Amino acid sequence: MTIASDVKTCIASLKGAQQNFSRFALMSRDDSAQKVFHECMMETEEIISELQKRLAVLEREEPQYKG
Structure with a gap:
């Protein structure tokens, strides 16, 4: 696996975390x-x-x- 593919995997994971933060912000009272x-x-x-x-x-x- 190349560094570029590792970075792509990291970006995908961060996008998932970002979506979770957004969802938490919307759900929080x-x-x-x-x-x-x-x-x-x-x-x-x-x-x-x-x-x-x-x-x-x-x-x-x-x-x-x-x-």
């Missing part, structure tokens, strides 16, 4: 809990975005290492 879950969802989005950028770099570099 406590305003502070809603805020925390929403903030976690937004932070996860930032991490996913950064990993997707890094993945693009890895996918461009990877063919160099297969030779």
Whole structure:
């Protein structure tokens, strides 16, 4: 398994966590809990975005290492 495929797996897992945070925020009756879950969802989005950028770099570099 390549690093790029590991990063793709990580991104997929983070997207699942992000969906859970969103669901928890919607289901929560406590305003502070809603805020925390929403903030976690937004932070996860930032991490996913950064990993997707890094993945693009890895996918461009990877063919160099297969030779």
